[in-house]
Amino acid sequence: MQRLFFIALACLFLLPGSAANEEPWAIHAEDEIRVSNAKQLREVYVPASLQDTPEPTSNHVQWTWWSWSDETGSSWPDDDALYRASNRNISLNASANEATTELHERPSTDLLHLNGKVKVVSAEDRIRMVAFDLELTPQRNLSNHTILYVVLTEDLAFDQHQRQLKHLVREMRPEVAFSVKANNTTSLVSMLPADHLDAAGVDLASQPTGWSYTIAVFGSEDSENTEMELLWMAHGELPSPSKHITANQAWTPLLLTAITAVIAVSLITAIRRRQDAIPRLQATWSTENQCMIHVYLHAGSLPFHIKTWTVEEPWRFKGRPPRLQLNSGQKIDTQVEFRERCNVDCHLDVSIEIEDFGAWKQHLWLRVPRNASVKKFTKEEE
Numbered sequence: 001m002q003r004l005f006f007i008a009l010a011c012l013f014l015l016p017g018s019a020a021n022e023e024p025w026a027i028h029a030e031d032e033i034r035v036s037n038a039k040q041l042r043e044v045y046v047p048a049s050l051q052d053t054p055e056p057t058s059n060h061v062q063w064t065w066w067s068w069s070d071e072t073g074s075s076w077p078d079d080d081a082l083y084r085a086s087n088r089n090i091s092l093n094a095s096a097n098e099a100t101t102e103l104h105e106r107p108s109t110d111l112l113h114l115n116g117k118v119k120v121v122s123a124e125d126r127i128r129m130v131a132f133d134l135e136l137t138p139q140r141n142l143s144n145h146t147i148l149y150v151v152l153t154e155d156l157a158f159d160q161h162q163r164q165l166k167h168l169v170r171e172m173r174p175e176v177a178f179s180v181k182a183n184n185t186t187s188l189v190s191m192l193p194a195d196h197l198d199a200a201g202v203d204l205a206s207q208p209t210g211w212s213y214t215i216a217v218f219g220s221e222d223s224e225n226t227e228m229e230l231l232w233m234a235h236g237e238l239p240s241p242s243k244h245i246t247a248n249q250a251w252t253p254l255l256l257t258a259i260t261a262v263i264a265v266s267l268i269t270a271i272r273r274r275q276d277a278i279p280r281l282q283a284t285w286s287t288e289n290q291c292m293i294h295v296y297l298h299a300g301s302l303p304f305h306i307k308t309w310t311v312e313e314p315w316r317f318k319g320r321p322p323r324l325q326l327n328s329g330q331k332i333d334t335q336v337e338f339r340e341r342c343n344v345d346c347h348l349d350v351s352i353e354i355e356d357f358g359a360w361k362q363h364l365w366l367r368v369p370r371n372a373s374v375k376k377f378t379k380e381e382e
Helices: 001-014 079-087 194-199 247-277
Strands: 026-032 042-044 060-063 100-105 112-122 128-138 147-158 166-173 186-192 210-217 229-237 278-286 291-296 304-311 331-335 346-354 357-367 376-381
Touching: 042 079, 060 079, 060 147, 060 166, 079 166, 100 229, 100 376, 112 210, 112 229, 128 147, 128 194, 128 210, 166 186, 166 194, 278 357
Parallel strands: 042 060
Antiparallel strands: 026 112, 042 100, 112 128, 128 186, 147 166, 147 210, 210 229, 278 291, 291 331, 304 346, 346 357, 357 376
C-alpha cells in the first residue's frame, strides 16, 4: 500500500501541467489580440435602481458602468466609473431611473495598427493578473491627447445583494506611453496588476472564465481639432487555462483520475482481503471454574497459528496455554487456566501468525468474574 501511495504522489508532482511546475511569471493562458468586428462601443452608466438598463446586442461592445457603491453598499467597484464619467463630462444623479448611454462609432478606416497578445500571468506569489503585450503603429499623425484603454469586464456580475449586471467594467487602465507619430512602432506591456484586480473583486485563479477584455484607442488626427473619438478597438474573451492547454495537459486530469481509481480499488480489495483473513477470537469465563476461561477461535480465509500467550499481572497462567494451529475456516474451543482468581480485569494478548500477512496480535479483555456472570470484550490490534 505504501508503494502505491508514493507512486500517486510522484505522478502528482511529475505530470505536466501541475501547479508545482509553475515558475515565477508563469503564463497560465494567452491568446492573440484580434480586431473587433463590432460597429459600436456603447458605454452605459446604469442608475442605482438598475431600472432601464439596456440589454447588450451582438453588433456592439458594451461597457456597463456602476457608480453607486457608496450609496447602495454594493461590492461592485465604482472608482473607474466615476473617473470615466468625469473624463467624459457626464453628470450622474443617484435618484435618476434612466441609464445614461454614450455611443462611439468605429471609423471607416483604421488610423493605427495594433497587434500583440493578452495573457493571464502570475509572479512569485502565484496571484494571477492580466498582461497586454502590444505593438502599436499609428498610420497617421495622432493628437497628443490620444489614449489607449485596456478594460476588463465581467460577462454576468452579481454583487452581495444579488444585483445583476451584464458586461460590468471591473477594471480599466489608461495608457499614453506610446508614439503618436505616423509609422513609429511602440512596444509596450499594459498590466492589470494583482492588487487592482483584487480590489475590483476579480480572482482569476478561482474564477478563470466569464471575463472579457477590450482594447480601445480614443483620440483624433493631429491636424484636426475635434473631440476624442474611437480610433481602434479589439474585444474578446479573456483566455483561460481550460481553453488553452496542451494535449499532455488535457490528458492529465483523466490520467490522475485513472490512477486514483486504480489505487482506490487496490486499497479496497486489500482491506477486504485482510478483513477476511483475520481470525476471530472470543473469550468467556467458565461457569464451573472462575479461574478458567473458554477461548473460541475461528480462522478466517487463511490459516494461522498461535505463537505466544501473555497476560497482565497480577493474573498468571497455570501451565502454558496451547499453541494451536488452525486451517482456513476452522473452529476450535480451548481453555486457559489461571493459578488464582484476582479482583482486577483480565487482559490477554495472543500473538498469532497469519499466512501471507505475517505477525498480528489479538487482545482479549475480560471483566472480573462475579457470581459466575460472564462478560466478554475483544479488540483487534495489528
